[in-house]
Amino acid sequence: MRSIILAGGVGTRLWPLSREYYPKQFIQLDGLTLFQKTYERAVRLSGPDGIFVVTNDIHRYLVRNQADELGYTLDDAHLLAEPEGKNTLPAIGWAMQRIRNTDRHATAVVFPSDHVLGDDALDQIRAAEPLSKKYLVTFGVKPTSPHTGYGYIRPGRTLSVGNLVEEFREKPDEKTAQEYVRKGYLWNSGIFLLSTDCFFAELKKYQPGLYAALSGAQDPDYRELEAISIDYGLLEHSKKVAVVPLEAEWNDLGTFKALYDTEPHDAEGNVGNAEYLSARNNYVHAPGKHVGLIGVSDLIIVDTTDALLVCNNRETEQVKHLVNRYKAGNDPVTKFHRQVHRPWGSYTVLEDGTVYKIKRVTVKPGEKLSLQLHHHRSEHWVVVRGTAEVELNGETRFLRKGESTFVRSGTKHRLKNPGLIPLEVIEVQLGDYLEEDDIVRFDDEYGRK
Incomplete structure (x- = not known):
């Protein structure tokens, strides 16, 4: 079979x-x-x-x-x-x-x-x-x-x-x-x-x-x-x-009501890590935060780093309609978390300004990003864990913990992890346009255009 x-x-x-x-x-x-x-x-x-x-x-x-x-x-x-x-x-x-x-x-x-x-x-x-x-x-x-x-x-x-x-x-x-x-x-x-x-x-x-x-x-x-x-x-x-x-x-x-039904409840029917006072039949998911509920019932509360959902337990089928509203406005909150997974590892957006963006980039051992350039932004990389192999306009150098490099806009560049532990880099982007479609790829192991 x-x-x-x-x-x-x-x-x-x-x-x-x-x-x-x-x-x-x-x-x-x-x-x-x-x-x-x-x-x-x-x-x-x-x-x-x-x-x-x-x-x-x-x-x-x-x-x-x-x-x-x-x-x-x-x-x-x-x-x-x-x-x-x-x-x-x-x-x-x-x-x-x-x-x-x-x-x-x-x-x-x-x-x-x-x-x-x-x-x-x-x-x-x-x-x-x-x-x-x-x-x-x-x-x-x-x-x-x-x-x-x-x-x-x-x-x-x-x-x-x-x-x-x-x-x-x-x-x-x-x-x-x-x-x-x-x-x-x-x-x-x-x-x-x-x-x-x-x-x-x-x-x-x-x-x-x-x-x-x-x-x-x-x-x-x-x-x-x-x-x-x-x-x-x-x-x-x-x-x-x-x-x-x-x-x-x-x-x-398929819904938060289904998650509520399958997880352990306290004596008042609540699910999730929170302090409940006169609160019943609530579902809370808010990792890393102290949450207190007073005098409310039948609520779904889901908190992530960039979005908060509060709805009635009987209306969880309607969440898809809320998502459709965000999609209609081309809001990326329906597509990406703050942490975005890629074939080589992941990146997490730490701060997002109008002319700058700060990311934590994690590259798995032996993996490398595509050879690429950006027209509208420059990047400053600081290694905080592991060893980075950096290619800039055909020249290769190695950076260790605490060392950094600057990638000027228009420069062909590539980041690789040659080590046995995950590589972590803090990336500061500067420019008038900082979206992910400002990437021109020249060589990519994963077949992306």
Whole structure:
């Protein structure tokens, strides 16, 4: 059995923790990230060589770095970086094509990368493998409440394992959700078990254009594919869809309400490190700060270095609409944290003025930035940890802790860490324009333009 991990979402409902360039599946919540937990789950099912990851192009180095942190090396052929998001059916189809090109009759389980899933689920997935030879298998979760944020599945005729699917229902209002729960509908978990034979036979029948694009040995022209979910594009049309009840811990952690529900509460129902006086059922995430709540209830309070969210616990689905407002104004707060991850390491914006910007740049051992220049800014570098190898207009020198150099605008330059420990540099930028698009790259190990 192979595993496909879908790691392309941006998690707008968990803003400001989740940003476009560092979304929720890659955020460390309790030791490991959700992506890393999913990866380890996939290893137990498929072994380290049977995992395929589909992600956005901007996240491929996050995927590789987080797999490396677990001690695994993800094969280049198993890391599928979408040039643009096309929803779940093209993503799954592309991975299934890669799998079929090496094994014509394989089976693959599809995991979203941002779900909590109990270990009991793995045995249930294995037990459903024979069913996948004839059916497209989805896994349903017995509802614990009339949740309006999930899709629902209506089970039909009983099969050897699970049931035939009678219908899929979209996210309902609360009254409709209560009716679904009463009638025994299941939450749609977004986890699937697919054989290449059944998947491509049904794809040919209901999505012939996508089937044709995925039929060759070469990767599809991804930008030409239609953006469509596996639910809309395939499962809601096919007569060969089965649902298996998943009797295990499951949560998609799509909202702060979901995070609140899964974390330990105090006697008054509060979650998070704060002082609570006559306060009940609140969620607080404000690392590094003293927080006090008095006389308030049902609040979500999330504080980061550059953004603060306060909302009612019952309105967490609306956070995505708030994010859309920021996006409409081209505000970078939806894209980046103060700390921005790059393939060579990361940088953190310490102070941002109108004609200057101060960053802490961290370069991983053995890594180097692109050979580049800036037209509108100069930079002053001070090494605070490790050893820096600096190239300026073709000349190379080494800087140690406490030493510095000046990079004039228009100068070709490159920073490298030749050492065995992380290199940390304080970078002071000066100029009338300090944005990241003022970079002209001449040579880059990571294929960036």
